[in-house]
Amino acid sequence: MLIHRVDGQMRKDAYYHRELNKVAILAPYLYPQLTDNSTLNKNYGLFYVIGHEMFHSVVNQEWAEKSSAFNNGLSCLISHYERTCGLYGEGSCNSGNQTFREDGADLEGLRNNYEFLAKNYNEEELNEFVHKSDSLTVNRRQALFYLFGIDWCYSIKKIDNHTNVHSPPQVRVNGVVTQMPEFSQAFSCSPGQAMFTDKEQTCNLFGPDSK
Numbered sequence: 001m002l003i004h005r006v007d008g009q010m011r012k013d014a015y016y017h018r019e020l021n022k023v024a025i026l027a028p029y030l031y032p033q034l035t036d037n038s039t040l041n042k043n044y045g046l047f048y049v050i051g052h053e054m055f056h057s058v059v060n061q062e063w064a065e066k067s068s069a070f071n072n073g074l075s076c077l078i079s080h081y082e083r084t085c086g087l088y089g090e091g092s093c094n095s096g097n098q099t100f101r102e103d104g105a106d107l108e109g110l111r112n113n114y115e116f117l118a119k120n121y122n123e124e125e126l127n128e129f130v131h132k133s134d135s136l137t138v139n140r141r142q143a144l145f146y147l148f149g150i151d152w153c154y155s156i157k158k159i160d161n162h163t164n165v166h167s168p169p170q171v172r173v174n175g176v177v178t179q180m181p182e183f184s185q186a187f188s189c190s191p192g193q194a195m196f197t198d199k200e201q202t203c204n205l206f207g208p209d210s211k
């Protein structure tokens, strides 16, 4: 691992360097206290960030021009985020064309992360409670989504969505989880409920389901 000094005030945890085709994770983010491995035996918060940054190398305009399947998935994703923006964006919200590179990296990053979780635990372990209190019980598959949501829990005033390449935090969270049937399964969402989705309603940028 190479550790570089980053000058100036870096307000990121990680980034993708396009010219060098490299992912950089800032050292403070590697400390366990800034990510969460208390409920899961691996550092999924960090894995999500790495996945997100890696997907920047393929969720871009160049891929849209190369592949019609990717392009179709992308149109689906852009419409989904425009809709999500209308439902959950507070104030001005320009998700869609302006933010698809980040939205796509968010979605594929978490899908990848969930797949990793599901490979590491069997069904029984996925349903096992990792947190129990009077007001809340959380099983292992739900913990991953809590971890993802908590990561974007900060003041939305920080985001100027007129020019920002990222969707506002509440759109980032809701946009991703309403594209994952795994979320519906984890929280027992039923058809007709706002957070429900199934395989037919998901946008697929890559893999056999992209058309």
Ligand SMILES: [Zn+2]
Residues within 6 Å of the ligand: 052, 053, 056, 102, 105
């Ligand atoms: Zn990004």
